[in-house]
Amino acid sequence: xxxxxxxxxxxxxxxxxxxxxxxxxxxxxxxxxxxxxxxxxxxxxxxxxxxxxxxxxxxxxxxxxxxxxxxxxxxxxxxxxxxxxxxxxxxxxxxxxxxxxxxxxxxxxxxxxxxxxxxxxxxxxxxxxxxxxxxxxxxxxxxxxxxxxxxxxxxxxxxxxxxxxxxxxxxxxxxxxxxxxxxxxxxxxxxxxxxxxxxxxxxxxxxxxxxxxxxxxxxxxxxxxxxxxxxxxxxxxxxxx
Numbered sequence: 663x664x665x666x667x668x669x670x671x672x673x674x675x676x677x678x679x680x681x682x683x684x685x686x687x688x689x690x691x692x693x694x695x696x697x698x699x700x701x702x703x704x705x706x707x708x709x710x711x712x713x714x715x716x717x718x719x720x721x722x723x724x725x726x727x728x729x730x731x732x733x734x735x736x737x738x739x740x741x742x743x744x745x746x747x748x749x750x751x752x753x754x755x756x757x758x759x760x761x762x763x764x765x766x767x768x769x770x771x772x773x774x775x776x777x778x779x780x781x782x783x784x785x786x787x788x789x790x791x792x793x794x795x796x797x798x799x800x801x802x803x804x805x806x807x808x809x810x811x812x813x814x815x816x817x818x819x820x821x822x823x824x825x826x827x828x829x830x831x832x833x834x835x836x837x838x839x840x841x842x843x844x845x846x847x848x849x850x851x852x853x854x855x856x857x858x859x860x861x862x863x864x865x866x867x868x869x870x871x872x873x874x875x876x877x878x879x880x881x882x883x884x885x886x887x888x889x890x891x892x893x894x895x896x897x898x899x900x901x902x903x
Contacts, residue, residue, distance in 0.1 A: 667695045670835060673714060674843040675706035677850050678803040678835050682811060682828060688819025691899040698788075698898060700811050701799035703727065705735040706848055712738050715797065716747055722796040723748060724787055726755040726806040751787045755780050755806040766805060766857065770866035773809045774874055781813055782884040788814075789894055802850070804832035804858045812863060813870070817877040818895050822867045826860045833858040 671679040679702070683695030696719060704723065707715075723739040725732065732740070732752055739750045755777055761769045773781070788794055800806035808829045815825045836856040844850060874880040878891055 670831075670841075671699070671714075671718075672842045673711040674708050675711050675845070675848075676702055676704065676842055677840050677844065678702040678832055679797070679799075680831065680835075682815065685815065685820045685824050685828070686902065687899045688895075690902045691818070692902040693815070693818060693820065693898055694900050697795050698811075698814065699795070699797040700803055700807050701797050702803035702850060703731075703735060703801050704737050704739060704797075704799060706845055707738045708843075711842075719795045720797050721748060721792045721794065722787065722790075723750050724784060724796060724798045725750065725752045726784075726798065726800040726810060727752075728754055728756065731801065749790075749792065753780055753783050753787070755800070755810065761805075765862075766859075767862040767865050769805065770809045770812075770862060771869045771873075773806070774813075774866065774870050774880065778874075778880050778884045781810060782881055782886055784810055785814075785881055785886055785890075785894060788897070789890055794897055802832065802836070802856050804829070804856060808832065808858065808863065809866065812867060813877045813880075814898065816867065816870065817881070817891065818899050822864065825867060826863045829863040830858050830860045832856060 666684050667681060669680050673679050680700055681695055682698050682700060683693050685693045687693055725737050737750060739748050755773060760772045764772060788796055798807055798810055812825050812829060833856055836854055840852055870876060881891060
């Protein structure tokens, strides 16, 4: 049996870049490796780390941060790409931050309830020509990214327990010493503690089902048709081995 690729990618300037391939999905399929990645902010990547993502096949970077974050700490892929290899797509997943009054679990439900239009934008970006392989990220790569990845994994039929486990990996990677070079003035310093408590994502996924009928129903109500969603499922998954 061929070993699966590494899930966590050690890239200088990052702490939380990982692949969501290899998960069992609907109808005996599994998520494709090196097709959809999730990440913390790609703002401090040295040239060799950026090239590593290009060499890996990444053709689109979707940045879910607020516009002021993009201005303050630009994504390294936001500048001109003369070779036309990587498309940079900013989509502000949140208009404001509901976390202070709603908590993280409340913020995740808020995205499903109020920002489904932006989630649909992410799907359309992935469906574009050369939209994948793609990397989706925000700041720490756990909240805005976590909800978006959870929606996509739910769409392809990954079970909730696996989605929750994938979400919870963020805290684990921040809890251990960085395996890649992080600049001393980076806010993601080794002493940083982040929270990705499983119950937060579990309750959000329960809400997605109860209030919206799951990912497919939510996206259909926001303009995506079954043919488009089936095409995305086909691109994100492959027959299980």
